[in-house]
Amino acid sequence: MLGDVDPAGLGVCDAHDHLFLRSPRLPGEELDDPAAAETVLRDFAAAGGAAFVQWTPHGMGRGAHALADLSRATGVHVVAATGLHQAVHYEPAALTALHDGLAERFTTELTAGLPGAPAGVRAGLIKVAGDYHGLDDHTRRVMRAAAEAHRATGAPIAVHHELGTAAPDVLDLLCGRYGVPPHRVILGHLNRLPDLRLHRQLAASGAYLALDGPSRAHHATDHHLFDTVAALVEAGHAPQLLLGADTTTRSARHAPGPAHLLTSLAPRLGREFGAELPAQLLKDNPARAFGVEWAA
Structure with missing residues (x-):
C-alpha cells in the first residue's frame, strides 16, 4: 500500500x-473498524510479523481508504487485492454492473490505483473464487478477466476454494485454458478438505498452496495442518507452502489470528520439521509467491 517492495x-x-x-x-459480522485493524497489525508486528496480505476483493469493503495509513502507522507491509469473490457475496444489482469491463477494472486497480484510496495506492494481487465442487458462469467470467489482468500486470492470482474443493477445475481453467503459469496461482483453503493425495497432485502442478485458517474453529484447518505439512514436505513441496490466518468475521477476531502464526504455529513447526521450515513458509515462499513476474 506504500509503494513497491523488493521481495527480499x-x-x-x-x-x-x-x-x-x-x-x-x-x-452483523463486518470487519470495518480501523482501530481494531490497527490492533491486529500491531500485535502481528510485536510477534515478528512484517507483511500482511489482505485477500478482500473489489466490492467487499476492503478498506482502501485506510490501509495505507495503517501500514504507515504500524510498519507492516499491507498488500491489497483486486478481483471478485463468488456471486453470493454481492447484491444482484451490484453484480450486474461489476460484470462489465472486469479485466480492465482489475488491471487499473493493479496499475493506477484503488477507488477510495489515496492517489497511487494500488492492489498487489488478484483474488478470485471457485464454487463448491465446481465453477459457475460468474466464476468462469471472473477467472478469464483475472487471467487477462495477470498477463497485463504480472500480478499473482489468489483463489478461494469453497471448503477446499474444485482446485483441479480452477487449475484446468486458469492454467490449462487461459495459460496462467501454475506458479503464479495461489490455491487457498485446501486444508479445509484434508485429502493428502489431492494436495500432492495440486502441488505437483507447481502452484502455491495456502494453508490458512487458525481463526476457523469449525473447519478442518489446524486439526490437520501438521499431517498436511508433513505429506507435502516429504513429497518435496515445502517451497510452495504458505501460511495465513484468514480472519473474515468480527466474531473470529476473538480467535487466534495473525500473531498466532508466529507465537504458536511457527515454534511447533520448527520443533516438528526443523528450524528452517517456519522461515521458509513464512518468509521465503511469500517473497516468491507475491512478487510481480512479467510474462515473457
Missing part, C-alpha cells in the same frame, strides 16, 4: 488474511 524485503508474512470485509452473507 517483504519479511515474515501472513499470506492470507483480512483487515476489512463485508458480505450480505455475513450480516
Whole structure:
C-alpha cells in the first residue's frame, strides 16, 4: 500500500488474511473498524510479523481508504487485492454492473490505483473464487478477466476454494485454458478438505498452496495442518507452502489470528520439521509467491 517492495524485503508474512470485509452473507459480522485493524497489525508486528496480505476483493469493503495509513502507522507491509469473490457475496444489482469491463477494472486497480484510496495506492494481487465442487458462469467470467489482468500486470492470482474443493477445475481453467503459469496461482483453503493425495497432485502442478485458517474453529484447518505439512514436505513441496490466518468475521477476531502464526504455529513447526521450515513458509515462499513476474 506504500509503494513497491523488493521481495527480499517483504519479511515474515501472513499470506492470507483480512483487515476489512463485508458480505450480505455475513450480516452483523463486518470487519470495518480501523482501530481494531490497527490492533491486529500491531500485535502481528510485536510477534515478528512484517507483511500482511489482505485477500478482500473489489466490492467487499476492503478498506482502501485506510490501509495505507495503517501500514504507515504500524510498519507492516499491507498488500491489497483486486478481483471478485463468488456471486453470493454481492447484491444482484451490484453484480450486474461489476460484470462489465472486469479485466480492465482489475488491471487499473493493479496499475493506477484503488477507488477510495489515496492517489497511487494500488492492489498487489488478484483474488478470485471457485464454487463448491465446481465453477459457475460468474466464476468462469471472473477467472478469464483475472487471467487477462495477470498477463497485463504480472500480478499473482489468489483463489478461494469453497471448503477446499474444485482446485483441479480452477487449475484446468486458469492454467490449462487461459495459460496462467501454475506458479503464479495461489490455491487457498485446501486444508479445509484434508485429502493428502489431492494436495500432492495440486502441488505437483507447481502452484502455491495456502494453508490458512487458525481463526476457523469449525473447519478442518489446524486439526490437520501438521499431517498436511508433513505429506507435502516429504513429497518435496515445502517451497510452495504458505501460511495465513484468514480472519473474515468480527466474531473470529476473538480467535487466534495473525500473531498466532508466529507465537504458536511457527515454534511447533520448527520443533516438528526443523528450524528452517517456519522461515521458509513464512518468509521465503511469500517473497516468491507475491512478487510481480512479467510474462515473457
